[in-house]
Amino acid sequence: MSTLPAPPAGGFCAQAWERTAGLQQAIVDHPFNKALADGSLQRDVFVFYIVQDARYLVGFAQALSAAATRADDAADAAFLAGAAQGALVEERRLHAGYVAEFGLTDEEISGVDTSPSCLAYTSYLRACALTESYPVLLAAILPCFWVYQYVGSKILDATGDIEGHPYKAWITTYADDEFAEAVLAARELVDRVAARSDDATREQMFAAFTRATEYEWVFWNGAWVKETWPTAKFLA
Structure with a gap:
């Protein structure tokens, strides 16, 4: 596991993390991540997640x-x-591995609707890309880097030896040195851009970081919860 350097004291990232500390802990403590950590996460739930994540990563890369x-x-x-390309390459590698492991067919994957939450998150990032300033867009992008590294590292810390763990590939992807270096680079970029932004822009950045x-x-x-569209029953 990698230990990232502490963010610069008083920098944007340090303040943004402090503002969202309770939410960060809630993410680590979410039943999905608790079950992923101890290996008890049900196959169908993880498959649903993997399908949604693959679709999300396309919007993230955009x-x-x-x-x-x-x-x-x-x-x-x-x-x-490079991060955009990496998101798509990693999506193909990691997700293709699980598709092969679980024996999923193209029909099974295409049969899973994009969830409201997945569509909302990707739509939010795309909206930021179209309508927000460069600093605000960077702040909206950062949580996908940082939160995943944080969760992956926390799970590895709590689990220890993950040899034979059913979700070893996922854990090692987000808790390894290479991803940690990318997270640190993203944080340093956001800190630099925030430092030269005015107070109003920084507040918009905090809002975007929090929302993401x-x-x-x-x-x-x-x-x-394998979220579905509550309106689907009216369209059957």
Whole structure:
């Protein structure tokens, strides 16, 4: 497991994390993540989550790509573009592995509707990409990096030896050094952009970071309950 350096004292990331500390703990304590940690998460619930996550990552990659086109620094643009590509590559690798392991067919996957929470989260990121400033878009993107690394590391800490764990691939993906380095780079980028933004923009950034973190909780909760559209019964 990697231990990330502490955010700069007084920086945007340190303040944003402090403002959402209770929500971050609620995400770790969510029944989905508790069951994932101890290996008791039901196969059908994890399959539902994997399908939703694959669809979410497409929207996430689109938001990252939009941010890359607006970066005023070549290194930042390269990082964001690389992260967009990485999200899609990792989605294919991780999800294809579970599809093969669980013996899922294309028909089974296509038969799972995109959940309201998944659509809402991806729509929020796409809306930020279209209507918000570059600093606010970065703040909205950050939780998907940071929260996943935090949850993955917490699960690895609590679980210890994960050899033979049914969700070992997921845990190691989000708790390893490479992903930790990407998270740190994203945090440093957001801190730098926030430091040169005015107070009003920073408050908008805090609001975007908080809302995206709320969507993280909602997304996992939607998977836990295998969320469906309550209106579906009227369309049968």
